[in-house]
Amino acid sequence: MRSVTLITIPPAQMVANMKVGKMDGYCVGEPWGARAIADGIGRRTDSQLTSQRQRGMSHAVVSAALVEREWAWGEPRRRPSAAGSQGAAERRRQARAPPHGALAVAIHATAAVGGADCRGDVKVLVGSDGMVGRANAAGDSGAFGGRHTNALSAVTVARGSTARGEETPMGTYFSDREFARVEPAENAFCSPIPTQVISNGEFNPPAQTSQQKQVEARIKELADTYGKKLGMDRRRFLQSASGMAAAFVAMNNVFGGVFDVSEAEAADPMVAQARADGTKGQFIMDVQTHWVRDDYNQEGFVGFLKEVNQLEKSGLDPSKITVYDVKFENYVRQIFLNSDTSVAVLSGAPFDDRSWEFLTNQAIADGVKMVNKTAGSTRILGHAVVTPGQPGWMDEVDRALAERPPASWKMYTIGDPLSAKTKYPFRLDDEKLMYRFYEKADKAGIRNICIHKGLMPADYEQSWPGVWQYQTAWDLPKVAKDWPQLNFIIYHGCFRAFMDPPGAALAEFERRATSSG
Numbered sequence: 001m002r003s004v005t006l007i008t009i010p011p012a013q014m015v016a017n018m019k020v021g022k023m024d025g026y027c028v029g030e031p032w033g034a035r036a037i038a039d040g041i042g043r044r045t046d047s048q049l050t051s052q053r054q055r056g057m058s059h060a061v062v063s064a065a066l067v068e069r070e071w072a073w074g075e076p077r078r079r080p081s082a083a084g085s086q087g088a089a090e091r092r093r094q095a096r097a098p099p100h101g102a103l104a105v106a107i108h109a110t111a112a113v114g115g116a117d118c119r120g121d122v123k124v125l126v127g128s129d130g131m132v133g134r135a136n137a138a139g140d141s142g143a144f145g146g147r148h149t150n151a152l153s154a155v156t157v158a159r160g161s162t163a164r165g166e167e168t169p170m171g172t173y174f175s176d177r178e179f180a181r182v183e184p185a186e187n188a189f190c191s192p193i194p195t196q197v198i199s200n201g202e203f204n205p206p207a208q209t210s211q212q213k214q215v216e217a218r219i220k221e222l223a224d225t226y227g228k229k230l231g232m233d234r235r236r237f238l239q240s241a242s243g244m245a246a247a248f249v250a251m252n253n254v255f256g257g258v259f260d261v262s263e264a265e266a267a268d269p270m271v272a273q274a275r276a277d278g279t280k281g282q283f284i285m286d287v288q289t290h291w292v293r294d295d296y297n298q299e300g301f302v303g304f305l306k307e308v309n310q311l312e313k314s315g316l317d318p319s320k321i322t323v324y325d326v327k328f329e330n331y332v333r334q335i336f337l338n339s340d341t342s343v344a345v346l347s348g349a350p351f352d353d354r355s356w357e358f359l360t361n362q363a364i365a366d367g368v369k370m371v372n373k374t375a376g377s378t379r380i381l382g383h384a385v386v387t388p389g390q391p392g393w394m395d396e397v398d399r400a401l402a403e404r405p406p407a408s409w410k411m412y413t414i415g416d417p418l419s420a421k422t423k424y425p426f427r428l429d430d431e432k433l434m435y436r437f438y439e440k441a442d443k444a445g446i447r448n449i450c451i452h453k454g455l456m457p458a459d460y461e462q463s464w465p466g467v468w469q470y471q472t473a474w475d476l477p478k479v480a481k482d483w484p485q486l487n488f489i490i491y492h493g494c495f496r497a498f499m500d501p502p503g504a505a506l507a508e509f510e511r512r513a514t515s516s517g
Contacts, residue, residue: 193247218250241272286344291331292358348385352416365404383410389424408448413470425470429478454492
C-alpha cells in the first residue's frame with residue numbers, strides 16, 4: 001500500500017499545483033478535471049487524476065476501497081487487505097456501509113515507471129470543503145459523502161486487470177455553451193487588478209460586465225500609451241509600479257474618484273516608485289474588525305449595513321449587499337488580500353437576543369488560531385467580549401483566562417448597542433460589579449480594556465431614554481484614577497454622531513457659528 005498525503009487547497013488552484021508538481025492528483029467538481037485533460041497534464045482514473053509525469057502508471061492497479069474510521073484517522077485496528085484480485089474480493093466481501101463521514105480513500109498503485117517497479121508517496125487532493133471522493137466496494141465510483149454534491153462533477157472508474165488497463169469514462173457534464181463561459185475567465189486579461197470575476201471551482205463564472213470591460217480597455221490603452229514611451233511592451237509595463245497606477249487610474253475613469261492616484265504615476269515610473277516607496281514598510285493595524293458565524297441570518301443587520309453603505313457612498317450597490325459580505329471568506333479577502341492591513345483585531349459584540357451575536361468568544365479564539373497558523377505569523381489578534389451583569393459573565397471571564405487568553409478585552413457599557421431597550425447597561429466605575437473583573441485582568445497581565453462608547457442617533461434623548469448616558473464619559477475619571485495600571489481604550493471616543501448625513505452636521509455647525517457671531 002502506498003502512503004497517501006491529503007492536502008486541501010481551493011479548486012481554482014488545483015490545475016496549477018499539479019502542473020508544477022505540487023501534487024499527483026485531485027478529486028473535485030468540474031471544470032477542473034476537464035481543464036487538466038485539455039491542458040495535457042492529467043488523465044482520469046478512479047478517484048485520482050494522475051499527473052503527466054506519472055503516465056507510466058497507465059497500466060497500474062489503481063483502486064479505491066472503503067475503510068473504517070480508525071484507518072482513515074491513522075489509528076487502525078484493522079487494515080484493508082493488500083490490493084490485487086484477491087484483496088479486492090476480500091474488500092468486497094467484508095465491505096459494509098459506515099456512517100457518513102467515516103470513510104477515506106485508500107489508493108493502491110504499483111507502477112512500472114522507466115522499466116522499474118516504483119513505490120512511493122502519492123499526494124491526493126481533497127476538495128476545499130475537506131471531503132474526498134470515494135468508491136463503493138465493487139469498484140464503482142461514488143460521489144462526495146455518498147451523494148452528488150455538484151451536478152457537474154465527473155469521475156472515471158478504473159476496471160479490469162493491469163494487463164487490460166481499461167478505463168470507463170463516466171462523462172463530463174459541460175456543454176459547449178458552458179465551456180464557452182469558463183474559457184474567458186480561465187484566460188482572463190492579466191491585469192494588476194482583476195477586471196472580471198473568475199470561478200472558485202464551485203460555480204460557473206459570470207460574464208464580464210460592461211463596466212469591467214471599460215476598465216480593461218482603459219488599462220490596455222494606458223499601458224500601450226505609456227509603455228511605448230518607456231520602451232516597454234504591455235506585459236512588462238503592467239508589472240511595474242506605473243502599471244499598477246494605471247489600473248487604479250482606469251478604475252477612477254470608470255467608477256469615479258475612488259482611489260488617490262494620478263495619471264502622472266502611470267506616465268512616470270519614478271513618480272510611481274516614489275509613491276510606492278513612501279508607503280513601504282508601513283504598519284497598519286485595524287483595531288476592530290468583525291466577521292459573523294456561518295449560520296448567521298439576521299436580515300435586520302444586513303439592512304443596517306445597507307443603510308451605512310448608502311450614507312457613506314462607498315460605490316457599492318446596496319441592493320447587492322448580503323450577509324456573505326461579513327462572513328469569513330470575504331473578511332480574509334478584503335482585510336488581508338485587498339488591503340495593506342498588517343494586523344487586525346477580531347472582535348465581537350453583545351446582544352440581548354443571542355441570535356444576533358456575531359461570534360462567541362470561543363469562535364473568536366478559534367478564528368485567530370486558524371488565520372495565524374495559515375499565515376505562519378501573527379496577522380490577527382482576538383478580543384474576549386465581557387458582558388457585565390449578564391448571567392454567568394464572570395464564569396466566561398474565568399473560562400477565557402484558563403482556556404484561551406485573549407489579546408485584550410472588549411466591553412460595551414451600553415449593553416446591546418443596537419437596542420434602546422438594552423437590558424444590561426453598566427458603569428465602568430461600579431465598584432461592586434466591575435472591580436473584581438479588573439483584579440483578574442490585572443493579575444493575568446491582560447491590561448488593555450477596549451470599550452465601545454458613542455455612536456448615538458441625533459434624537460438620542462428621546463429615542464434612547466434612560467440609557468444614552470452610558471455612552472458618555474461620565475464613568476471614566478474615577479475608574480482611570482482607581483486603576484492606573486489598566487489601559488481603558490475608548491472606541492469611537494464617546495462621539496455621538498452616527499448615521500448622520502454630513503451635510504446636516506455642516507448645516508448645524510454653520511447655523512451655530514452664525515448665531516454666535
